[in-house]
Amino acid sequence: MTSALVAHQITVHYDRQRVLDRVDLRIAAGETVGLRGPSGSGKSTLARVLALLHAPDGGHVALDGQRLAGVRHRLPAAVRTRVAILFQSPRAATDPRLTLAELIAEPLRATGTPREAARARARELADLVGLTPDLLARRPHAVSDGQLQRACLARALVHRPGYLLCDEATAMLDASTQAHLAAVVTDYQRQHGAGVLLVSHDAALLTRWATRVVELPAGGRPTG
């Protein structure tokens, strides 16, 4: 069995516009792949395809040697939770009704972990990402972007995923928070041998953080 998350010949169209054209990408366990490319090159789309959230129009994704048929709810929860994704905007990626504690514990609750156990794990992860306990009772509107992205990282790690995809996850954050989140991800990766994908426009960040960088050529008309 090969421990890798692999995109095979992925093709995606939006309204007849081709954003990805037979793209291959392989993220092996333990490595950090940087992904960069001009705007409109479909970097985020590729990340969503790899996160098993978007069905490609051609090609397929293979997880640890197993070819996956379908995306989202067509896959069992145990498969979906092997891959976690972190988005650029933590506000858009969080349900404004939940407190940070609930937010972090939610994936565990969703897969049947009892409330107390889920809470305890949420507290543990909050500590790992550097969220102080008093923040856990707050809802997203009462914390800053940086604090919310920390909560999102905690949520992404809650199932101990084998692969973590960061789609411009630190682009909105200040340098210190970015460096801290990078350190948390790197630690996690070392402990669990996880594969990491970094989608970023920041050459300095990729040089520093990624073990190798893949350039995605423009697949369609460049737009913002």
Next chain:
Amino acid sequence: MTTTAPATTTGARAGRAPALLDVEGLTVRFRLRDAVVHAVTDLRLTVHPGELLAVVGESGCGKSVLAHALLGLLPGNATVTGQARLHPPAGNPVDLLGCGERRLAREVRGRALGLVPQSPATALTPVRTGRRLLVETLRAYGHPRRDADPAADRLAVEVGLDPADLDRYPHELSGGMAQRLVTALALAPDPPLLLADEPTTGLDRPLVDHTLDLLRRRCDTGAAVLLITHDLAAARRVADTIAVMYASRIVEHRPAGALFDAPVHPYSAGLLDALPDRAFRPVPGHPPMLTDLPPGCAFAPRCERATDTCRTAPAPALPGPGRAACHHPLGAPA
């Protein structure tokens, strides 16, 4: 009614031109039911014609409130004290905090003091196309009707937007396109001072650089820009001067080159060390809540150089190569 700025606050550029914006002791508080938010504390800064000043800090340090306070756009539970004077090259000086909403709305906002807002989606009227918004803005600021359309196209190109995209409605634009549209709208009246509040959110690197260079070019032709950003790399690319903000205060305010080469305030130094092309090491600890600032230096709990003296608040930073708001600045014996 106004006096020229005192020599001590004009700092590095004293003698070149009078300050365009002169802020002295600006303090903003928000009253909440059970707490007070210390959003901006005793802030001083000056912006000169042709200067690009970047205010950098992490999210939640109060830097965005600064822009809103200058524009008189704070919610009703805010109290603002201190002084902020705008000296437009044409026209009378304006006391931004004291002149009242009517004068701000009629003479200042847009015309003398432009704003590129942080979240473009809420700043655009959903029922008008970009072109109509832009043409209306141009005409409202005295552009003749005949060439408003070509002028709109020119502005679109200038901000990196395809003129064809101007005919779309705001909800049909991507976040980055909306951001470029609000930038064009802010540039339309050609204000002598532009406040840009995270103007590159949602833009790709090439567009970020494009927008930053656009701001830079404005300054090179004599206008001034106050750029509010979390992005040190952006500030390094275009700013003349940088003011580092931490927990509601400006802690260091110096020419960009000097700050990047040899930061004086321990927080500035920590922030620079966090850059991926430097140590990539986060500043230890967490910023304090603005509702619950420690007495004395707010950075003390995270500062390696802290001593007992730091329990009293250091004197505020002065613009220019002068003082940083620190008892034990770097470069001086600890």
Next chain:
Amino acid sequence: MTDLALPARLRRPLFRPGIVLASVVLVAAVAACLAAPLLWPLDESAVDLARTRLAPSWAHLAGTDDLGRDVAHRSLYGLRVSLLVGAVAALVAAGIGGLVGTVAATCGGRVDRALMRVVDTIAALPHLLLGIFIVAMLRPSLAAVILSIGLTHWLSTARIVRSELLSLRTRPFVDAAVAGGASRTRVLTRHLLPHVLPRIALATTLMVPHAVWHETALSFLGLGLPPHLASLGNMINDGQRSLLTGAWWASLVPGLLLVAVTLALAALTGRWRDRLDPRVRAELHL
């Protein structure tokens, strides 16, 4: 997005004179309706032919009608019936609309198209006519009127629920829930519906005045509640007979009551809608 995260408490002033007035009217109306059977019981069949069409006086605050019944007294009971019918009918409509909207949005494809076709078809027919048709098929009764209103007023709710669900479904926080292992049902019940519920509640409350007017119209046409039952529509209808003899109060008093209460309700829900509107909320972010 927000630099300084401020609590959502920073909101516009809650109390404005119009809102206060509307609340007072509504609270008074509901309290009077609840208290009426205890304090001032009504005998629906009582008539007093010796005291017909008396003008308003201290003994009869709103006069009496052509059968000698106290208009103020009956109006109060009429309001009771009308509000009850309005509220229950609005709930029925919300239930149907919520269900149809949810099924359409979650099943998608052919089911969605078929359901929306039904909605469009019903929407093309005149409400009142359809309502009349439905009561005419059943016997005039409280249940028939409620059903008639419920079956004709669920369309907007169905559309709102469907479009809200469809737009919420594409949001990254739903992606995050799916990636986190949440089942279809959990995504729907925990992450989607809670956001739609306030909208449904709002649509329901906005519908109450509609439903009250619909009931009044049906009763006015003689197709609504059984004639002995004091509803505002019945009373306005009965009052017509007295109008020509100059006894204006028999129609006007229940009419004014209807207008006042439904306007108050509409004003309050309008205010609520403003507060729910994301554009209004977005202004409050710095």
